[in-house]
Amino acid sequence: MCFYICVYLFFFSVLSFFFLIYFIMNNLVIFFEWDLISFNSVSIVMSILLDWMSLLFMMFVLMISSMVIYYSKSYMSSELNLFRFIILVLLFVFSMILLILSPNIISILLGWDGLGLVSYCLVIYYQNVKSFNAGMLTALSNRVGDVLILMVISWMLNYGSWNYIFYMDFMKNDTIMVFIGLMIIMASMTKSAQIPFSSWLPAAMAAPTPVSALVHSSTLVTAGVYLLIRFNLLIMKIFFIKILLLMAMLTMFMAGISANYEYDLKKIIALSTLSQLGLMMSILSMGFPDLAFFHLLTHAMFKALLFMCAGVIIHMMNNIQDIRYMGGVSMYLPMTCLCLNISNLALCGIPFLAGFYSKDLILDMVSFSSLNMMVFFFYYISTGLTMYYTIRLLMYLMVNDLNLLSVYNLYDEDYIMLKSMFILLFMSLISGSLLSWIIFYYPYMVYLPLNLKIMVIYVSLLGGFLGFMVSNMNIYSLNKFIYSYKLSNFLCLMWFMPSLSTYGLNYYFLNLSQKLLKVIDMGWSEMYTGQGMIFILKNYSSFYIMFQMNNLKIYLFSFVIWMMFIMYLLFLNI
Structure with missing residues (x-):
């Protein structure tokens, strides 16, 4: 079953690629619209927008999801409910496709909410306390964005239609419509895990590894x-938008530092995703949406491959995720390590791999822009930190000694996993140059001084050297090197953001809602609305039933008898 689903998805991916070439060559945009409900001059419609951007993104989503489902055939082979898992993944992919193809804010909400709901089901797939907590944190953080999208829908009711693409020119000149832009930015920050909503993304690592490969490459986190x-x-x-630029740069910087303190293999890659999301959001807020989209697509390929390689290593290590137990893996898993190395180097932006074309262009445009020194500083430091944690990860995995506690049978012969990884490996090699030809109609020419042009290489080499040095230190000398336990604790725990969002915001609001439930819903409003009305009506009905059952005569007869009895007693006393 997995094989057939994979073939269908891959076929649709290739089909969307041919449509993409046809659309670009003929400069086509196709807009479909179904009028579902028309009520009081307001139309609720189902719309689909087919242009080069939606077709290109859909092609990447379908290709990665087909490889992930094929990979799951082997990775989840011991799972009893494999069919349920595949259905959940397919629902996840279809929600993303609905969001990609929608020029209408209502159908965007369907895809947006579908992503949030299905991601919750996938994060809690392994049913334990850690997964439940991670799923709740993910769902509640994304719920903020859902509420903001609902507010945008209610605000756009003024226009009579929710097809936002027709109102862009009007909205940007309308001062009131600034609120729509503000709510869209906040909603995107929650879904793409920017500060202060960053803590859910590493927590979502509780999901199975194929889900992580899909979530962190082309679906959930890229929706914003x-x-x-x-x-x-x-x-x-x-x-x-300037505040978004600041938040995105802080996210990029914070994730890069936290990844260098982390020892969980999947969490290092998750923090790497967070860093790249900060890069996309920041270059987008500087006014380069094409560059952000370019980096989004190249990043999707090598990040999915990176998670698949991590899944194979964790699988072979008997579900150990701590990189301190690993080492010398390249001797036993050569093909997997080949894929891992190439995807890691693409992440670093090594020339002529996929990440180089987008990352180098982004850094050149940052150097070319007339922004302040802080932006320049954050971009280049974060680039160095990417190289830093990548070299540290490769050293721990492949160069250092094997530190397993017992003997494991490490082998690299799972051909189902390798086939799916090799297709993504091929795309990680060629997708950068391919996309640069497709997205940009003309070649970018960024003319910079030599020292700025070579700054990327300087920073990368310095970051790689530091990663090499730190990976060869043991934990005690590392703490001496950092010099402050409190500082390292602060940097390791993502600037205490998980604690703040879990115990601070979520715990406080959930406690507040529980008190409101007890005092208002189950308290005053219960007595004065639901239960109170029932109590009053019940008393009245019991009083009225006395007349309804014709009991008045009985009561009068008994009253007369009692009065005669009392008069008789009084008469006897007299």
Whole structure:
């Protein structure tokens, strides 16, 4: 079954690629619209927008999901409910495709909410306390964005239609419509895990590894970036875009530092995703949506491959995720390590791999832009940190000694996993140059001084050297090197953001809602609305039933008898 689903998805991916070439060559945009309900001059419609951007993104989503489902055939082979898992993954993919193809804010909400709901089901797939907590944190963080999208829907009711693409020019000149841009930015920050909503993304690692490969490459976390790319005409006019730039750069910096303190293999890759999302959001807020989309697609390929390689290693290590137990893996898993190395180098932006074309262009445009020194500093430091944690990871996995506690049978002969990884490996090699030809109609020529042009290489070499040095230190000398336990604790725990969002915001709001439930819903409003009315009506009905059952005569007869009895007693006393 997995094989057939994979073949269908891959076929549709190739089909969308041919459609993409046809659309670009003929400069086509196709817009479908079904009028579902028309009520009081307001139409609820189902719309589909087919242009080069939606077709290109859909091609990547379908290709990665087909490889992930084929990979799951082997990775989840011991799972009893494999069919349920595949259905959940397919629902996840279809929600993303609905979001990609929608120029209508209501159908965007369907895809947006579908992603949130299915991601919760997938994060809690392994049913334990850690997964439940991670799923709840994911669902509650994404719920903020859902509420903001609902507010946008209610605000756009003023226009009579929710097809936002027709109102972009009007909205950007309307001061009231700044609120729509503000809410879209906030919703995208929750879905793409920017500060202060970053803590759910590493927590979502509780999901199975194929789900992580899908979530962190082309679906859930990229939905916010894609929505901002679609709304870029509106959001560039409001002041909050500068705050988004600051938050995205802080996210990029924070994730890069935290990844260097982390020892969980999947969490290091998750923090790497967070860093790249900060890169996409920041370059988008500087006014380059094409570059953000370019990096989104190249990043999707090598990040899915990176998670698949991590899944194979964790599988062979008997579900150990701590990199301190690993080492010398390249001797036993050569093909997997080949894929892992190439995807890691693509992440670093090594020339002529997929990441180089987008990352180098982004850094050149940052150097070319007339922004302040802080932006320049954050971009280049974060680039160095990417190289830093990548070299540290490769050293721990492949160069250092094997530190397993017992003997394991490590082998690299799972051909189902290798086939799916090799297709993504091929795409990680060629997708950068291929996309640069497709997305940009003309070659970018960024003319910079030599020292700025070579700055990327300087920073990468320095970051790689530091990663090599730190990976060869043991934990005690590392703490001496950092010099402060409190500082290292602060940096390791993502600037205490998981604690704040879990015990602070979520715990406080959930406690508050529980008190409101007890005092209002189950308290005052219960007595004065539901239960109170029932109590009053019950008393009245019991009083009225006395008349209804014709009991009045009986009561009068008994009253007369009692009065005669009392008069008789009084008469006897007299």
